[in-house]
Amino acid sequence: xxxxxxxxxxxxxxxxxxxxxxxxxxxxxxxxxxxxxxxxxxxxxxxxxxxxxxxxxxxxxxxxxxxxxxxxxxxxxxxxxxxxxxxxxxxxxxxxxxxxxxxxxxxxxxxxxxxxxxxxxxxxxxxxxxxxxxxxxxxxxxxxxxxxxxxxxxxxxxxxxxxxxxxxxxxxxxxxxxxxxxxxxxxxxxxxxxxxxxxxxxxxxxxxxxxxxxxxxxxxxxxxxxxxxxxxxxxxxxxxxxxxxxxxxxxxxxxxxxxxxxxxxxxxxxxxxxxxxxxxxxxxxxxxxxxxxxxxxxxxxxxxxxxxxxxxxxxxxxxxxxxxxxxxxxxxxxxxxxxxxxxxxxx
Numbered sequence: 001x002x003x004x005x006x007x008x009x010x011x012x013x014x015x016x017x018x019x020x021x022x023x024x025x026x027x028x029x030x031x032x033x034x035x036x037x038x039x040x041x042x043x044x045x046x047x048x049x050x051x052x053x054x055x056x057x058x059x060x061x062x063x064x065x066x067x068x069x070x071x072x073x074x075x076x077x078x079x080x081x082x083x084x085x086x087x088x089x090x091x092x093x094x095x096x097x098x099x100x101x102x103x104x105x106x107x108x109x110x111x112x113x114x115x116x117x118x119x120x121x122x123x124x125x126x127x128x129x130x131x132x133x134x135x136x137x138x139x140x141x142x143x144x145x146x147x148x149x150x151x152x153x154x155x156x157x158x159x160x161x162x163x164x165x166x167x168x169x170x171x172x173x174x175x176x177x178x179x180x181x182x183x184x185x186x187x188x189x190x191x192x193x194x195x196x197x198x199x200x201x202x203x204x205x206x207x208x209x210x211x212x213x214x215x216x217x218x219x220x221x222x223x224x225x226x227x228x229x230x231x232x233x234x235x236x237x238x239x240x241x242x243x244x245x246x247x248x249x250x251x252x253x254x255x256x257x258x259x260x261x262x263x264x265x266x267x268x269x270x271x272x273x274x275x276x277x278x279x280x281x282x283x284x285x286x287x288x289x290x291x292x293x294x295x296x297x298x299x300x301x302x303x304x305x306x307x308x309x310x311x312x313x314x315x316x317x318x319x320x321x322x323x324x325x326x327x328x329x330x331x332x333x334x335x336x337x338x339x340x341x342x343x344x345x346x347x
Contacts, residue, residue: 004183024054034069038148101173108181120159125200128153205251
């Protein structure tokens with residue numbers, strides 16, 4: 001389930017997001033989304049509600065914090081190795097635990113108010129873990145049994161305030177420093193919280209790295225060492241949309257008037273988007289398995305790569321035919337005069 005709260009600040013109603021990403025009104029079922037609703041008993045009750053039975057909410061209302069009754073707002077510093085690397089800091093041997101004030105919490109799309117005297121406002125995308133059951137001295141093996149769901153958290157910081165002393169509270173707990181949302185996703189919809197794709201828009205713009213990661217995950221899942229026609233077709237449907245969003249929403253700091261490594265990176269990712277589509281197109285066209293290209297539909301009874309030398313013994317080159325046109329494939333047949341072409345066994 002995807003649970004949320006919508007409406008004007010202080011007057012929010014409970015809602016549910018259906019399978020078509022439509023917002024449904026949940027106020028006739030529960031009065032709010034809070035500790036009772038996020039308890040095992042409350043979630044079991046809500047899981048029986050059919051989204052189609054709820055009225056659709058129109059006019060795209062404001063989305064607030066997806067749940068109320070937050071008693072503690074605990075965070076872990078340098079929990080991503082990438083963040084430690086960009087901060088020129090070692091990965092901590094012990095978790096860096098700190099608190100953000102609950103008064104810093106705000107809706108996912110509410111304005112972040114820069115504190116007076118602020119010079120280094122920063123933001124961080126984090127995975128929020130929502131505890132639904134009272135927990136104390138819980139073993140690692142049973143920890144996830146206490147989780148009600150997950151959400152996105154923007155850990156806003158004022159770095160100059162944060163680093164002025166050994167305590168981080170001043171730079172982490174000011175008003176609007178903790179946007180949460182847009183909804184809470186219950187654990188039954190999250191198979192592996194360590195393998196989630198997340199990104200953060202800054203004033204409606206996405207970072208180059210977020211596009212790079214999304215593309216990399218897509219290729220890994222759909223065009224990896226083992227691929228099939230269904231996954232490749234899915235990738236070929238998603239890559240053009242991702243590329244269109246890249247050119248519309250990518251945020252590249254700096255300018256083109258001087259050496260700009262961020263701009264260079266954006267250029268490389270633009271190339272990767274073109275190359276990714278070509279890789280998937282070629283893999284879909286090549287209906288055989290050979291070497292590093294393993295199509296799951298084409299394998300022997302023993303699970304070995306099944307080549308099709310009659311149709312695919314050639315060197316191919318794809319010619320760009322224009323932005324809205326399919327590329328043209330040029331073939332140069334492979335002729336073996338002194339070597340016998342044979343199927344290799346890896347056993």
